[in-house]
Amino acid sequence: MAQRRVSILGATGSIGQNTLDLIRRAPAGYDVVALTGAGNIAQLAADAKAVGAQIAVTAHEDRLEDLRAALQGSGVEAAAGANAITEAACRPTDWIMSAIVGAAGLAPGLAALSHTKTLALANKESLVCAGALMLETAQRTGARILPVDSEHSAIFQALAGEDIATVERIIITASGGAFRDWPLEALKDATLAQASAHPNWDMGQRITIDSASLFNKAMEVIETREFFRVDPEQIEVLIHPQSLVHALVGFVDGGLMAHVGPPDMRHAIGYALHHPVRAPLPVERLDLAAIGQLEFSAPDVARLPALRLAREVMATGGLSGAVFNAAKETALDGFIAGTIGFTRMADVVEDTLTEMSRRSGLIDATMSLDNVAQVDHQARQAAKAAIEKRAG
Numbered sequence: 001m002a003q004r005r006v007s008i009l010g011a012t013g014s015i016g017q018n019t020l021d022l023i024r025r026a027p028a029g030y031d032v033v034a035l036t037g038a039g040n041i042a043q044l045a046a047d048a049k050a051v052g053a054q055i056a057v058t059a060h061e062d063r064l065e066d067l068r069a070a071l072q073g074s075g076v077e078a079a080a081g082a083n084a085i086t087e088a089a090c091r092p093t094d095w096i097m098s099a100i101v102g103a104a105g106l107a108p109g110l111a112a113l114s115h116t117k118t119l120a121l122a123n124k125e126s127l128v129c130a131g132a133l134m135l136e137t138a139q140r141t142g143a144r145i146l147p148v149d150s151e152h153s154a155i156f157q158a159l160a161g162e163d164i165a166t167v168e169r170i171i172i173t174a175s176g177g178a179f180r181d182w183p184l185e186a187l188k189d190a191t192l193a194q195a196s197a198h199p200n201w202d203m204g205q206r207i208t209i210d211s212a213s214l215f216n217k218a219m220e221v222i223e224t225r226e227f228f229r230v231d232p233e234q235i236e237v238l239i240h241p242q243s244l245v246h247a248l249v250g251f252v253d254g255g256l257m258a259h260v261g262p263p264d265m266r267h268a269i270g271y272a273l274h275h276p277v278r279a280p281l282p283v284e285r286l287d288l289a290a291i292g293q294l295e296f297s298a299p300d301v302a303r304l305p306a307l308r309l310a311r312e313v314m315a316t317g318g319l320s321g322a323v324f325n326a327a328k329e330t331a332l333d334g335f336i337a338g339t340i341g342f343t344r345m346a347d348v349v350e351d352t353l354t355e356m357s358r359r360s361g362l363i364d365a366t367m368s369l370d371n372v373a374q375v376d377h378q379a380r381q382a383a384k385a386a387i388e389k390r391a392g
């Protein structure tokens with residue numbers, strides 16, 4: 001079989017490493033074009049050499065010489081900076097993984113849509129900030145976007161062969177994150193270490209903290225709306241502490257199609273890598289008899305301001321998703337730096353949404369990459385001001 005040209009944006013991260021794991025199990029099948037990373041130069045260089053990539057790119061411009069030194073004699077090209085990542089994403093591929101964390105993943109993923117057949121999308125921020133732009137661009141270029149977020153891969157799989165018009169509701173599950181059993185009053189004192197430990201999934205630090213604050217689920221509700229074009233009222237969140245049922249699709253006949261699998265991102269990544277073929281994957285096979293019971297409960301809205309804010313963002317529309325994401329990223333930086341407490345993150349996001357809605361014309365501007373970047377910038381400034389107000 002012909003080799004498939006593949007690139008991985010965010011190769012050194014949790015999703016990127018899981019993607020490389022799958023590719024390295026069948027090295028003859030792939031011609032690796034570009035790998036990108038940020039500060040983890042040694043990992044980036046080692047992986048680029050191991051898979052014989054054409055080019056390795058770090059986001060940090062000041063680390064170019066380090067990367068060059070690490071790649072010396074290997075024949076792998078080195079480049080650095082955000083623009084270099086976007087350029088590398090434009091090298092022709094059959095399949096490209098978008099797994100940079102944060103809004104930084106939007107520009108390269110969007111650019112890649114003009115130069116690839118399939119964009120595997122882990123970077124949910126792209127859809128939250130600019131869902132319509134991503135989907136319209138894919139339609140224009142003929143590139144296919146496949147979801148990699150486990151819930152969205154699950155929905156996509158449950159919808160195979162179905163007519164979206166017959167979908168009544170989509171239910172995404174939430175483990176509840178690190179603090180699901182904590183009393184509400186205790187949450188404000190949650191530490192960085194406590195928020196960075198997920199009970200079921202092994203993921204990057206930022207998404208792990210977002211899981212504890214439910215901002216990850218809030219982003220995923222918006223992602224569901226953007227990707228599958230269903231109404232916000234059709235999207236439900238269900239607490240499921242075991243993370244085995246990833247999503248369910250309910251149809252007009254009352255039937256529910258659930259996707260059940262182990263909490264291992266290589267399933268969703270592998271599904272997107274091999275689509276439309278179902279190929280064997282090295283994930284655990286579930287012993288449902290041993291598991292015995294699947295647990296579900298309704299989310300406790302009082303604990304979860306993030307989900308309420310996501311609903312507000314969907315009702316507002318326009319560029320409010322970009323505001324929401326930028327405010328969330330800035331608030332998360334504030335929590336990681338120890339400037340604000342855990343529950344203050346939602347306050348900062350809410351303050352930022354309120355402040356930005358007062359600035360006329362911004363949220364309603366056309367959804368272009370430039371306008372999204374501008375709104376993102378202003379929202380980060382507004383969120384920083386909110387953090388100063390809320391600090392301590």
Ligand code: NAD
Nearest residue numbers: 010011012013014015037038059100101104122123203204
């Ligand atoms: P991670 O922090 O482990 O890795 C992030 C990657 O992005 C790294 O390669 C890092 O070098 C790179 N990066 C960081 N900042 C960058 C910047 N400014 N410019 C360019 N590159 C940068 O994150 P992750 O957990 O792998 O998550 C990646 C994306 O996938 C996120 O959007 C996340 O929400 C999504 N996702 C992750 C999981 C998971 O299991 N980890 C599941 C679903 C969705």
Ligand code: MG
Nearest residue numbers: 149150151220
């Ligand atoms: Mg998810």
